[in-house]
Amino acid sequence: MKISVIGCGYLGAVHAAAMAKLGHDVIGVDTDPLKVERLSRGEAPFFEPGLPELLREGVASGRLRFTTEIADAGDARVHFLAVGTPQMADSDAADLRFVDAAVASLVPVIPDDAVVVGKSTVPVGTAASIAERIRAAGSGAEVAWNPEFLREGFAVADTLTPDRIVYGVPDGGRAVEVLDEVYAGPLATGIPRLVTDYATAELVKTAANAFLATKISFINAMAEIAEVVGADVTQLADAIGHDARIGRRFLNAGIGFGGGCLPKDIRAFSARAEELGRAESVAFLREVDAINLRRRERVVELATQVLGGSVYRKRIVVLGLTFKPDSDDVRDSPGLDIAARLHGLGALVAATDPQGIENARVRHPQLPYEADLDAALSDADLVILTTEWAEYRGLDPEHVGELVAGPTIIDGRNVLDPEAWRSAGFEYVGLGR
Numbered sequence: 001m002k003i004s005v006i007g008c009g010y011l012g013a014v015h016a017a018a019m020a021k022l023g024h025d026v027i028g029v030d031t032d033p034l035k036v037e038r039l040s041r042g043e044a045p046f047f048e049p050g051l052p053e054l055l056r057e058g059v060a061s062g063r064l065r066f067t068t069e070i071a072d073a074g075d076a077r078v079h080f081l082a083v084g085t086p087q088m089a090d091s092d093a094a095d096l097r098f099v100d101a102a103v104a105s106l107v108p109v110i111p112d113d114a115v116v117v118g119k120s121t122v123p124v125g126t127a128a129s130i131a132e133r134i135r136a137a138g139s140g141a142e143v144a145w146n147p148e149f150l151r152e153g154f155a156v157a158d159t160l161t162p163d164r165i166v167y168g169v170p171d172g173g174r175a176v177e178v179l180d181e182v183y184a185g186p187l188a189t190g191i192p193r194l195v196t197d198y199a200t201a202e203l204v205k206t207a208a209n210a211f212l213a214t215k216i217s218f219i220n221a222m223a224e225i226a227e228v229v230g231a232d233v234t235q236l237a238d239a240i241g242h243d244a245r246i247g248r249r250f251l252n253a254g255i256g257f258g259g260g261c262l263p264k265d266i267r268a269f270s271a272r273a274e275e276l277g278r279a280e281s282v283a284f285l286r287e288v289d290a291i292n293l294r295r296r297e298r299v300v301e302l303a304t305q306v307l308g309g310s311v312y313r314k315r316i317v318v319l320g321l322t323f324k325p326d327s328d329d330v331r332d333s334p335g336l337d338i339a340a341r342l343h344g345l346g347a348l349v350a351a352t353d354p355q356g357i358e359n360a361r362v363r364h365p366q367l368p369y370e371a372d373l374d375a376a377l378s379d380a381d382l383v384i385l386t387t388e389w390a391e392y393r394g395l396d397p398e399h400v401g402e403l404v405a406g407p408t409i410i411d412g413r414n415v416l417d418p419e420a421w422r423s424a425g426f427e428y429v430g431l432g433r
């Protein structure tokens with residue numbers, strides 16, 4: 001089937017390449033000419049394991065092309081909207097300007113039998129208003145909402161073999177049949193498919209991210225209590241996680257969640273609930289956000305404590321600037337935020353990351369970066385692990401001990417073995433353990 005994907009960022013580029021892998025004829029559209037140029041060469045414009053191979057294969061097969069011209073996508077049957085929905089600059093609400101612009105550019109170039117499929121995360125009610133706008137423009141194109149649940153770092157596998165596929169569709173339309181054809185490959189393997197109305201599909205996505213954020217803040221709240229009473233939050237998570245009703249996944253306490261989605265999605269949900277007169281229904285999400293942001297502050301407090309009352313002029317190496325490992329994404333990254341706070345307090349920060357330095361530099365040009373891990377660790381008074389990249393989890397405490405000036409480590413992700421670090425002479429500080 002001929003498919004277009006409008007917006008080729010972390011979501012859209014992977015979706016376009018995955019659709020080509022499923023055998024479709026795909027055109028990706030993005031307003032950023034540099035991104036389109038790289039994608040057209042079969043190169044990934046960001047770090048995502050498995051994506052370069054998929055792009056190269058798709059471009060070489062002739063089934064995957066990219067363009068800046070929306071008109072080039074006019075003859076596709078299905079148009080996936082995958083543009084960004086960031087937080088507004090001056091409020092918690094989602095900024096829908098990219099979605100609006102994409103729809104406005106698309107409608108004049110598509111025929112009446114086209115299906116416009118939203119993948120971006122939007123406030124509930126958006127799909128219905130887009131459908132209304134398309135009708136008002138005199139187009140017969142149908143709208144469906146097909147939320148995306150991929151995780152960065154696992155984006156390729158999550159797209160090709162998702163846990164479930166959700167379609168929000170209007171009554172009596174053709175979208176279900178068309179989407180079943182698009183996803184025939186994954187559906188044939190028995191992946192659950194749920195067909196709902198627009199509002200339910202939009203809410204499914206928002207609810208899923210709100211639940212995940214709540215789970216993380218729940219365990220971080222337990223970490224706050226554990227710190228006071230000397231309990232170990234990791235053992236606590238293991239113990240409650242054995243209850244299948246709770247489950248161990250997403251119960252890793254530490255410096256909390258970041259990224260281009262969970263933080264902005266819970267805020268947008270709160271803002272939308274307020275517009276709907278139901279602010280109280282999700283008032284707990286404000287607390288989820290506050291607990292999350294307190295974790296960053298806590299690391300700064302701990303750093304100040306272990307360095308004898310001030311971080312001023314102290315050499316602090318921050319290991320990890322991306323919001324999670326196996327991604328170069330630094331949007332709302334807790335590690336980068338902590339590095340910037342410490343720098344602001346006069347610490348001599350060495351900020352390092354295997355993939356994130358380039359993006360981090362754009363957001364925080366004032367920070368001192370050091371790509372070489374050993375050079376970053378040299379003469380440090382304090383090491384803070386902020387992103388659990390494999391190379392940081394696998395650090396040899398004896399080797400690090402030979403490089404640093406002061407053997408103290410704050411494990412912001414609770415992933416290191418405290419005993420191994422202590423027996424190498426380090427003061428080990430976990431978050432709630």
Ligand SMILES: NC(=O)C1=CN([C@@H]2O[C@H](COP(=O)(O)OP(=O)(O)OC[C@H]3O[C@@H](n4cnc5c(N)ncnc54)[C@H](O)[C@@H]3O)[C@@H](O)[C@H]2O)C=CC1
Nearest residue numbers: 007008009010011030031083084085098101102120121148
């Ligand atoms: N990043 C992720 O892991 C996931 C993201 N989402 C949602 O997907 C949406 C996109 O997120 P990301 O890919 O992370 O954002 P992104 O910022 O990486 O990508 C958005 C892309 O859209 C392009 N764009 C903006 N306006 C355009 C227009 N009018 N026409 C064509 N292209 C345009 C931008 O140049 C950019 O390349 C958001 O709603 C997000 O919440 C959902 C699930 C996973």
Ligand SMILES: O=C(O)[C@H]1O[C@H](OP(=O)(O)OP(=O)(O)OC[C@H]2O[C@@H](n3ccc(=O)[nH]c3=O)[C@H](O)[C@@H]2O)[C@H](O)[C@@H](O)[C@@H]1O
Nearest residue numbers: 148149150151152216250251252256257258259261323324
């Ligand atoms: O809507 C989205 O964009 C996506 O948001 C998240 O995916 P992602 O942001 O890629 O990454 P996660 O694995 O969810 O991690 C998010 C943050 O939570 C943190 N985290 C995760 C798990 C945990 O136990 N503790 C914890 O602090 C991570 O370090 C990271 O900063 C969701 O997991 C995806 O299902 C969703 O599609």
